[in-house]
Amino acid sequence: MRMRSSLWLVLLLAAAPAFAQETPKPDEEPVIASSDDPDAAETAPAKVPLEEIRRYVSVFNAVKEAYVEPVDDKKLMHSAIRGLLLDLDPHSTYFDKSDAEEFDEQANGSYAGIGVELMTQADNTLKVIAPIDDTPAKRAGIKAGDVIVAVDGKPLPSDDSMSPLRGEPGSKVRLTIVREGKDKPFDVELVRENIRIASVDSRLLEPGYGYVRIKAFQADTGADFQKQVDALQAKGKLRGLVLDLRSNPGGLLTAAVQVADDLLDKGTIVSTRGRIPISDSEFKATPGDRLDGAPVVVLVDAGSASASEVLAGALHDNKRARIVGSRTFGKGSVQTVLPLDNGDSVKLTTARYYTPSGKSIQASGIVPDVAFQPEVQAPRLIKDGDKTFQVIDDKGSVIDFSEAALPGHLRGDDEGKEGYAVGDVLDGDGYIAKALAELKKPGVTAQAEKPTSKR
CATH class of the missing domain: 2.30.42.10 (PDZ domain)
Known part of the structure; x- marks a missing residue:
């Protein structure tokens, strides 16, 4: 019925077996680590600290016995589980069975x-x-x-x-x-x-110049992108393409990788790195470019997040596209959905992703090559050194439309630098015209050698 706070950057890794191997068999006692062992968390991360379990049981019993109104056991346990994830980062969360089913529906692009x-x-x-x-x-x-x-x-x-x-x-x-x-x-x-949701739309802006908008990255986005590009090509060879990712909240990483691969002849698309080996991966382009080297301009704004940033970063770092618009949201983390035996799931942040140049955009976003200003200037978020973000408009209002301003967000590599300013949301067709003008300028990024077309 609605999309989740994940902004849809989900890498569906088969991580459950890696975690399950630490689970005791039914006839075995769970391994308990003493909390007065300072190295227990490092040497045996799967062990449960006995003193902390006792503390939890004490609080649970206090609430059950003394709270002003009766509290349902299941509700209290759910609150405790959600609290376990609450302070990790804004994108780690617990899904009960119905939430998990809705999440799957949304990833497939159909829900109520x-x-x-x-x-x-x-x-x-x-x-x-x-x-x-x-x-x-x-x-x-x-x-x-x-x-x-x-x-x-x-x-x-x-x-x-x-x-x-x-x-x-x-x-x-x-x-x-x-x-x-x-x-x-x-x-x-x-x-x-x-x-x-039809995740991909397209049209000709004028003869030889195509426009493709990707609204979200779903299971069928890669195939839809190919169909839309081929349909544009059937109307006449494209001399350039505007790829619109504004207010695209992200989605399936694999879908963004597929679109990038369709536009790249070679090179790294994205890599991910986490604490467990299964979180480390690298995606590379296969030979062939669906546009035969025609130049590309990618239009982004402050609402472009996660998988959108993966695609923009891949095309930019491989010198395949010029990025225009406004600084992106800055969600550079990967969430893995870990299914549980009872049908519930845990969506856990397991890795950061890195653009081909090795840059993490977590909490900093992608800065466009050409910045577009909003038609009505919005309040801006400023960071000066290590000082707290503060944004105040003429009426004293506060705005925080970026990953860097979310409470408990993962710290980014570039945080603390002077002059950081959050991007703007760029609504309207006027920015498409501006992107087309940039596309027509001499020297817009295109591959030097004509590759073999992917079909």
Whole structure:
């Protein structure tokens, strides 16, 4: 019904066996490590610290016996499990069975809901990362950066703030939204529907110049991209392509790799590195370029995240494309979905990804070669050295539309540098025209040798 706070950069690694090998057999006692062994966490990371388990049981019993109202055991355990992941980073979370099923549906591009990418904030409100094209949210005028504070007039529940958005297709839902520049919250009514996302659109901007927009990276995005490019080529040989990744919240890493491979003749696309060997991987391009070396310009903005940044970084570092627009969101981490025996799952951050040049864009994003300014200048987020991010507009409002401003985010390699400023959300067709103008300029990046076309 809605997309998760993962921004959809999910590498579905077969990691479960690596973890399962540490699980004791049914007739064995679990291995317990004493908490007064300072090296226990390093030498035996799978062992459970006995003193910390005792502490948890004590708190659990205190809540059960003394809290002002009765507390359901299952609800209390779920809260404890979610709390275990809460302080790791904003993208690690626990999925119960229904959440896991919805997550799978969304990765496949079909689900019931309003069509918006959301992230749960520390105060339990929902921040809009991006509305999805041609969905109830987009048609209702919901914008990136909006904050949902209530649904149908009720505050969002603490255990699962997204649950009130669920409902049958055709049912109505009323969102209370806080928006920068608005003096007070306002309501928007939407009708839920079956969301079937066509992740790739295309058209000719003018003879010889194509335009492809990728809205999200789903299981079929790579195949759809190939079909759209081939359809454009059938109308006449392309002299250049504008690839629009604005407000694309990401998705399946493998889909982004496939698109990059279709535009690259050789070179590294992306690599990932984590603490366990299975998290370390490298993807390389295979020979052949679907555009036969025609130049490419990639249009990005502050809503371009995760898999979008993988693709933009791959094309830029391989000198295959010029990046235009605004600094991207800066989500450079990989989440692995680990299924549990009871049907639930843990979505855990297991690695960082690196562009071909070896750069991690975590918390810094990709800086465009050519920056576009928003038509209406938005408040900006500034970081000076190691000082805290502060962004204040003329009305004293605060904005934090970037990975670097999320509480508990993984620290990036470039954090602390002077002059960091968050990117802007660039809405409208005017930026497509600007990107086309850049595409036509002499010296736009293209491969020196004409490769063999991939078909």
